[in-house]
Amino acid sequence: MIYIHQIASVSPQKELVVASLDEVNESAHNVLKVVEPKYEGIPLSILRRMGKAVRMGVGTALPLINQLEFPLNGIVIGTANGGMEDCIKFLNQVIEFEEGTLTPTNFVQSTPNAIASQLSLLSANKGYNITHVNRGLAFENALLDVWMLLKENSTHTYLLGGVEEISSYNYNIDYLADWFKKEETSNKKMYDSQTEGTLSGEGSAMFIVNAVPTNALAQIDALQLMHTEDVTEIEKQLNYFLKQHVADGESIDLLLSGENGDIRPRHFFEAVECILSGATVARFKHLTGDFATASALALTIACQLIQSNVLPDHMIKMDRKKKNLKKVLIYNQHKGVQHSFILVSKP
Amino acid sequence: MANEELKHTLKEQIIKYLNLLEKTPADIKDDQVLFGEELGLDSIDSVELIVLLEREYGIKIKDPKEGRKVLVDVNTMADYILANRTR
Numbered sequence A: 001m002i003y004i005h006q007i008a009s010v011s012p013q014k015e016l017v018v019a020s021l022d023e024v025n026e027s028a029h030n031v032l033k034v035v036e037p038k039y040e041g042i043p044l045s046i047l048r049r050m051g052k053a054v055r056m057g058v059g060t061a062l063p064l065i066n067q068l069e070f071p072l073n074g075i076v077i078g079t080a081n082g083g084m085e086d087c088i089k090f091l092n093q094v095i096e097f098e099e100g101t102l103t104p105t106n107f108v109q110s111t112p113n114a115i116a117s118q119l120s121l122l123s124a125n126k127g128y129n130i131t132h133v134n135r136g137l138a139f140e141n142a143l144l145d146v147w148m149l150l151k152e153n154s155t156h157t158y159l160l161g162g163v164e165e166i167s168s169y170n171y172n173i174d175y176l177a178d179w180f181k182k183e184e185t186s187n188k189k190m191y192d193s194q195t196e197g198t199l200s201g202e203g204s205a206m207f208i209v210n211a212v213p214t215n216a217l218a219q220i221d222a223l224q225l226m227h228t229e230d231v232t233e234i235e236k237q238l239n240y241f242l243k244q245h246v247a248d249g250e251s252i253d254l255l256l257s258g259e260n261g262d263i264r265p266r267h268f269f270e271a272v273e274c275i276l277s278g279a280t281v282a283r284f285k286h287l288t289g290d291f292a293t294a295s296a297l298a299l300t301i302a303c304q305l306i307q308s309n310v311l312p313d314h315m316i317k318m319d320r321k322k323k324n325l326k327k328v329l330i331y332n333q334h335k336g337v338q339h340s341f342i343l344v345s346k347p
Numbered sequence B: 001m002a003n004e005e006l007k008h009t010l011k012e013q014i015i016k017y018l019n020l021l022e023k024t025p026a027d028i029k030d031d032q033v034l035f036g037e038e039l040g041l042d043s044i045d046s047v048e049l050i051v052l053l054e055r056e057y058g059i060k061i062k063d064p065k066e067g068r069k070v071l072v073d074v075n076t077m078a079d080y081i082l083a084n085r086t087r
Helices: A052-066 A084-096 A104-109 A114-123 A135-152 A168-176 A187-192 A231-245 A266-275 A294-308 B002-018 B043-057 B064-070 B074-084
Strands: A002-010 A074-078 A128-132 A157-164 A203-210 A218-227 A254-257 A280-283 A316-318 A327-334 A338-345
Touching (some): A002 A294, A052 A114, A052 A157, A052 A203, A074 A114, A084 A168, A104 B043, A114 A128, A114 A157, A128 A135, A135 A157, A135 A203, A135 A294, A157 A294, A203 A294, A218 A231, A218 A294, A254 A294, A266 A327, A294 A338, B002 B043, B002 B074, B043 B064, B064 B074
Parallel strands (some): A074 A157, A254 A280, A254 A327
Antiparallel strands (some): A002 A203, A002 A218, A157 A203, A218 A338, A280 A316, A327 A338
16 A cells, blocks of 8 residues: 655646636647746756756655655656657757767756656655656556555655656657647547547656555555556456455445547547446546656546545546545556556545 | 957857856856856856857867866857867
8 A cells, every 4th residue: 555645746737626627728739738837946057957857857846855854765757758858859969960079968868767866866865766667657667666665665755756748759759650639629628539649748746655644645555557459358457456456335436537539549448437337437638638657647636636525527527426536546548558547545 | 349249149159058048148248257156057067168169169179178268258268269260
């Protein structure tokens, strides 16, 4: 069991969970870009060198680390691409300047582990420091890593995070591979779309986690990672997952679905909804857009919903009139191949 | 006048290469020490400035001692560029 004690995030919305659809920031050209805050606590001389992913990740996590009253035993980040924009800048320079003298900043910022390492340097943390880059399951693998660490050391506390930026390079590659919509589609109407492709998003979510239930905001009961294109395999895995982790007499109150407006993976979501026929179904990707570590923002949303017990109408797909949002199952998939279940509940 | 134009261009290039987003050329004085407290530059910035000289003016600084004399302020950089530029 993992307990979440503190959360911070940056997303395409000023507040991640807003009450009405009118307050939701609208996408432009099928892209939802983050609303970046004024980052506190990062020296200007360091901030000016940071690419967007590093800035978002460090800017989200550093205030959490700085306000901790107990030592942090490690930093575990999930990001599929890290600072891809700077990486491409660096590689282009290699060609443009014929392998001559290259600027160091883009190189330093261009590796995915720049986020975790900058956090380590800025907070003088010499503990466990790792970055998971398993594409659409990068955040889930970071979560699994923390899970195993806490099993070994139940007194430890970790920073767990998921970060992704939209880079023009990545957007174009995924656009050409038909992962993003060709026609202009608003995030406010994305679930009505009957075409292939989704909307691109980005964001950062950070969590202070440990194995101590006292004063926790939420607890993670179970996690399942899957690689399959077969919907019957997802059904089989979900039934087994529920049998293992939801006790007799208990039920899932809310399915937080990663439905993304793409018709191709829709059957996965429908199959999961069918099995969880008693649960209210809510969607979140009109708030975040779709990206490899969107489940990190989904976890933030799940924690906020559990805390507030209020589910905004614009998120609801099917309302089962649940009085309490105590048990939330996040189901997300990436490119029809990588899938995950994260079971979150009220401590 | 050519020197003044060069200094202005150089200041714009310093801002661009070092990503000094909050600065304008007017904020950087000709004789302001680059690696002092005001601009807050550090050793990584010195490498960026060496790259700037090579890319924009075709000047290669290989001797660190020479670099220390050149990268003092905008005046010393502009003088060195006028004397050594290849483009």
